[in-house]
C-alpha cells in the first residue's frame with residue numbers, strides 16, 4: 218500500500234480513470250482513508266456486475282425466450298428480470314437451453330412491492346428461483362421502495378440481507394431508491410452490502426443528485442431504460458454524434474452511460490439491435506460529446522407509476 222497526502226479532488230480523478238487499484242492509495246487523514254476504501258469497493262462492484270446487461274421488461278412468452286437466447290448467443294452475460302415482469306419462467310428456460318455455464322452468467326431479479334414484508338420476501342425469492350430454475354441468483358434488488366413506506370426500509374433490507382446470508386442471492390441491491398431511501402437502506406445494512414441502485418438514467422433524465430449520492434457512498438449505479446425506451450433514436454444532438462462516429466444513436470446513449478461508470482441494461486427483440494448495443498462498449502465519446510449530451514437533461518421521467526413511485530429527488 219502507498220500513502221500520500223492529497224486533496225480530495227485527486228480522488229475524483231482516480232475514480233474516473235481506468236488505472237488499476239492493485240495498490241490501493243491510502244490517505245493519511247482518517248476520513249479520506251474511509252473514502253478511498255469506498256472507491257475500491259465501488260470498483261469491485263463494477264467488476265462483479267457486467268457493464269452491459271439485457272433488460273426483459275414487457276417481454277413475454279416466446280418473445281422473451283428469443284431475446285434472451287439471442288442475447289446469450291451474442292455474448293450478453295447479464296440478464297435482468299423481475300417478479301412483476303411475469304417472465305421468470307421463460308427467462309429460466311432460455312438460460313437453461315443456452316448451454317452457457319452458470320458460472321459465466323449474472324442473473325438479476327427484483328422483489329415486487331407486495332413481497333417486501335419480512336415474512337414474505339424470502340419465500341417470494343425462493344419462488345423466483347424455482348421459476349428461473351436456479352439455486353441462486355447473482356443479484357436481488359428491491360424493485361421499488363415500499364409505497365407510502367407501508368413496510369419500513371429497515372425491515373425489507375434486513376430480510377434481503379438474510380436472503381443473501383442464506384445463499385439465495387450472491388449480492389443484494391436496490392432500485393428506484395431516492396436519496397432518502399438510500400440513507401435508510403445504508404443505515405439498515407451498510408453501504409458495503411448494497412451492490413447497486415438501479416434507476417432510470419438516459420440523456421433526458423440524468424438523475425445526477427441520486428447518482429452523486431450513490432457514488433459518494435460507494436454504491437454502484439445501474440442505468441435502466443438507457444435508451445429512453447427508444448426516444449434517443451429521435452434526438453438530433455445524439456444523431457449528429459452518432460453520424461460523426463459512424464455509430465448508432467443507441468450506441469452513443471449507451472456509451473454515454475458507460476463512460477460515467479454506470480452499468481446499462483437495454484432491451485431489444487431484434488438480433489441486429491442486440492448485437493449493436495453490445496458493441497457500444499468500444500465507442501469512445503469525446504469530452505465535447507459528453508458535454509453536448511449532458512445539456513439534454515430535461516428531467517423527463519418515463520417510469521413513474523402512480524401509487525408506487527416515491528417522491529423523486
Ligand SMILES: NC(=O)c1ccc[n+]([C@@H]2O[C@H](COP(=O)([O-])OP(=O)(O)OC[C@H]3O[C@@H](n4cnc5c(N)ncnc54)[C@H](OP(=O)(O)O)[C@@H]3O)[C@@H](O)[C@H]2O)c1
Nearest residue numbers: 272273274441442443444445446447467483484485486490
Ligand atoms: N428497475 C426498474 O424499475 C426498471 C424499470 C424499467 C426498466 N427496467 C429494466 O431496464 C430495461 C431496459 O428498459 P426498457 O426495455 O424499458 O427500455 P430501453 O432499453 O431504454 O429501450 C428499449 C426499446 O429500444 C429499442 N431498441 C433497443 N436497441 C435499439 C437499437 N440499437 N436501435 C433502435 N432501437 C433499439 C427496443 O426496440 P426493439 O425491440 O425493436 O429493438 C425497445 O423498444 C428493462 O427491460 C428492464 O429490465 C427496470
